[in-house]
Amino acid sequence: MIDMHTHVVPADFPAYPGREKNHGWPCMRCGQGHHRTVMIGGKPFREVTDQSWDVGRRLEDMAAEGVDRQVLSPMPELLSYWFDLDDALAFGGYINGCIAEMVAQAPQHFHGLGMVPLQDPERAAREVRALKHEYGLLGIEVGSNINGIAMGDRRFDPVFAALQEEGMCLFVHALHPTRERLYGPPLMEAMVAFPNENGLGIAAFIANGVLDRFPRLRIAFSHGGGSFPMILPRLQHGWETSPPLREAIPRSPQEVARQFWYDTLVYSVPALTYLMQVYGTSQLMIGTDYPFVIRETHPGRRLQELALDAVEREALVAGNCRRFLGL
Numbered sequence: 001m002i003d004m005h006t007h008v009v010p011a012d013f014p015a016y017p018g019r020e021k022n023h024g025w026p027c028m029r030c031g032q033g034h035h036r037t038v039m040i041g042g043k044p045f046r047e048v049t050d051q052s053w054d055v056g057r058r059l060e061d062m063a064a065e066g067v068d069r070q071v072l073s074p075m076p077e078l079l080s081y082w083f084d085l086d087d088a089l090a091f092g093g094y095i096n097g098c099i100a101e102m103v104a105q106a107p108q109h110f111h112g113l114g115m116v117p118l119q120d121p122e123r124a125a126r127e128v129r130a131l132k133h134e135y136g137l138l139g140i141e142v143g144s145n146i147n148g149i150a151m152g153d154r155r156f157d158p159v160f161a162a163l164q165e166e167g168m169c170l171f172v173h174a175l176h177p178t179r180e181r182l183y184g185p186p187l188m189e190a191m192v193a194f195p196n197e198n199g200l201g202i203a204a205f206i207a208n209g210v211l212d213r214f215p216r217l218r219i220a221f222s223h224g225g226g227s228f229p230m231i232l233p234r235l236q237h238g239w240e241t242s243p244p245l246r247e248a249i250p251r252s253p254q255e256v257a258r259q260f261w262y263d264t265l266v267y268s269v270p271a272l273t274y275l276m277q278v279y280g281t282s283q284l285m286i287g288t289d290y291p292f293v294i295r296e297t298h299p300g301r302r303l304q305e306l307a308l309d310a311v312e313r314e315a316l317v318a319g320n321c322r323r324f325l326g327l
Contacts, residue, residue: 001066001067001068001069001286001299001300001317001318002067002068002069002070002071002285002286002317002318002321002322003062003067003069003070003071003286003287003288003290003299004071004171004220004263004285004286004287004321004324004325005071005073005171005222005263005265005285005286005287005288005289005290006070006071006072006073006288006289006290006291007052007072007073007074007075007076007289007290007291007292008052008053008072008073008074008075008095008098008099008102009038009046009048009052009053009074009075009078010028010052010053010094010095010098011028011036011050011052011053011054012028013025013026013027013028013094014094016087017087017090018084018086018087018090020084020087022041023083023087024040024041024080024082024083025083025087025091026038026039026040026045026077026078027039029044031047034049034050034057035047035048035049036048036049038075038077040077045077046075046077046292048075048291048292049291051290051291052075052291053098053102055102055105055106055110058070058290058291059106059109061290061291062109065297065298065299065300066298066299066300067286067288067299068109068318069108069109069110069111069318070109070110070111070290071110071111071112071113071138071171071321071325072099072102072103072110072111072112072113073099073112073113073114073141073171073173074095074099074113074114074115074141076141076143076173076174076175077175078091078095078115079115079118079141079142079143079175080092080115080117081117081118081119081143081146081147082119082147083117083119085117085119085120085123088117088119088120089117089123089127092114092115092116092117092127095114095115096114096115096131096135096137097135099112099113099114099135099137100112100114100135100136100137103136103137104136111138111325111327112135112136112137112138113137113138113139113140113141113169113171114131114135114137114139114140114141115140115141115142116128116131116140116142116159118142118143118146118151118156118159119146119147121155121156121157121158121159122158124156124158124159125158125159125161125162126162128140128159128162128163128166128168129162129166131168132166132168137168138168138169138325138326138327139163139168139169139170139171139218139325139326140159140163140168140169140170140171141171141172141173142170142171142172142173143172143173143174143175143176144172144173144174144175144177144197144198144200144201145175145176145197145201150200150201150204150208151172151201151204151205152201152204152205152206152207152208152210153204153208154208157213157214160210160213160214160217161214163214163217164214164216164217167216167326168326169218169219169220169324169325169326170217170218170219170220171220171221171222172198172201172205172219172220172221172222173222174193174194174195174197174198174201174222174223174226175197176197177189177193177194177196177197178193178197179193187294190294191294194222194223194226195223195226195227196226196227197226198221198222198223198225198226198227198228199225199226199227199228199230199231201221202221202225202226202228202257202260203228203231203235205219205256205260206235206249206253206256206257207248207249209249209250211256211259212250212251218261218323218324218326219260219261220260220261220262220263220285220324221260221261221262221263222263222265222287223263223265223266223287224262224263224264224265224266224271224272224275225257225260225262225275225279228257229274229275229278229279232253232254232257232278235253236252236253236254239252239253257278257279258279258280258283259283260279260283261283261284261285261320261324262275262279262283262284262285263284263285263286263287264284264285264286264287264299264302264316265287265288265289265296267296269302269305269306272284272302272306273306276306281308281312281315281316281320282315282320283320284315284316284320285316285320285321285324286299286300286316286317286321287299300317303316303317
């Protein structure tokens with residue numbers, strides 16, 4: 001079993017090397033036992049445990065839950081698109097190095113996705129190639145929007161071109177959704193706003209024809225695509241009945257949506273069954289959000305409740321992820 005949606009936070013961060021007075025460079029505050037707190041701008045952002053950086057601890061958890069491999073990617077808040085370019089390059093180099101080091105400690109159990117400075121798409125494209133040839137990583141994790149600009153925007157075409165040329169994959173994770181009209185405690189952002197952010201993000205990739213321009217690019221979305229599985233039938237109906245929409249989007253939205261990959265992190269057998277109907281069993285991969293509080297534990301148990309034949313089960317458990325990673 002391959003868990004394609006897991007995150008890394010390093011045990012510590014280097015001192016800020018730049019000159020910006022109001023930088024968002026994180027630091028780590030030690031807590032009790034195995035707990036530490038990521039501090040950003042002098043304020044606590046998230047409490048994490050040594051599961052975030054300790055290879056031995058991760059391997060123990062994986063063995064206990066039947067997971068053979070994990071795909072490691074940065075905690076999304078570390079992507080740092082709000083840094084100036086020099087700071088982003090320095091910080092990204094550190095995070096990518098941490099992920100590469102974890103992979104090197106147990107290459108039979110880990111694969112790595114890195115980060116690039118998308119606030120400068122041309123420079124980010126050059127960094128994509130460095131991730132493969134210098135760090136040995138298989139692709140990149142990106143936010144669903146880059147400082148308010150949809151990741152599917154054409155300004156990021158240099159990055160898509162570099163990924164396609166290098167045969168690397170793209171994992172799109174919900175990031176910084178709109179918070180207007182969101183009530184309740186901070187966790188409501190991840191529970192409610194992230195899925196809707198994913199829906200907007202996937203629609204942007206389809207409407208902007210990313211796969212039409214880069215047909216060999218392998219793209220996956222977090223959290224089962226969020227709200228998009230419910231949006232897709234509506235979008236498909238509009239495309240079939242509206243000439244302006246068909247003119248703007250050359251290919252059927254349903255056809256394009258079935259070329260993306262999605263994780264299974266929807267916490268529900270009926271929801272997962274619906275994902276299989278909408279996307280097809282060939283495009284779903286196990287994802288848990290390890291090691292954070294909202295993660296799904298023992299991901300294989302939910303699969304046992306699905307009516308899968310042996311071929312479909314192998315695809316969901318590992319085969320689809322191997323195709324996405326290009327292995």
